[in-house]
Amino acid sequence: MPTTDDDLRHMRRAIALAREGDSAPGGNPIGCVIVLDGRVVGEGHNEVDRRLDPTAHAEIVAIRRACEALGDTDLRRATLYATLQPCGMCSMASIWARIGRIVYGAGRGDVHRMYFEGRHLDTVDFIVDAFRDDLPVTGGVLAAECAALYHRPGEAVPAEEQTNL
Numbered sequence: 421m422p423t424t425d426d427d428l429r430h431m432r433r434a435i436a437l438a439r440e441g442d443s444a445p446g447g448n449p450i451g452c453v454i455v456l457d458g459r460v461v462g463e464g465h466n467e468v469d470r471r472l473d474p475t476a477h478a479e480i481v482a483i484r485r486a487c488e489a490l491g492d493t494d495l496r497r498a499t500l501y502a503t504l505q506p507c508g509m510c511s512m513a514s515i516w517a518r519i520g521r522i523v524y525g526a527g528r529g530d531v532h533r534m535y536f537e538g539r540h541l542d543t544v545d546f547i548v549d550a551f552r553d554d555l556p557v558t559g560g561v562l563a564a565e566c567a568a569l570y571h572r573p574g575e576a577v578p579a580e581e582q583t584n585l
């Protein structure tokens with residue numbers, strides 16, 4: 421699915437949220453926006469450390485807020501924008517929330533491997549293997565700007581900052 425001006429606008433909002441997350445106590449620089457009919461219905465940044473909740477990824481935070489705002493768990497007409505390619509948990513959560521489309525900025529190859537749990541599976545594999553075959557994924561939107569939020573591939577990241585290794 422081609423990138424639109426709306427995609428760029430919503431990704432810029434996700435980047436702003438990621439920056440907010442980076443500067444918030446216990447926040448992390450991953451942002452997510454959920455858009456339905458051109459309107460933001462849920463957004464957030466990673467709050468894992470603030471909430472002491474390993475599931476509080478930006479996408480999960482935004483999905484929860486969108487469902488609360490809409491009074492509905494069915495987000496099938498909504499698009500999820502994330503600054504970083506969704507992990508397996510968030511890919512699955514998107515499937516269960518019936519998200520209609522996923523758009524992400526930086527991909528796995530653009531960032532340090534500590535951001536991803538699996539070495540051989542990625543978002544697309546989860547989606548292909550799930551019961552949904554109607555969830556288009558567009559990656560690489562404002563990829564350089566998004567990747568600048570994260571440690572680079574192969575970067576010597578201090579051990580205490582390496583969350584998954």
Ligand SMILES: [Zn+2]
Nearest residue numbers: 477507509510
């Ligand atoms: Zn995630």
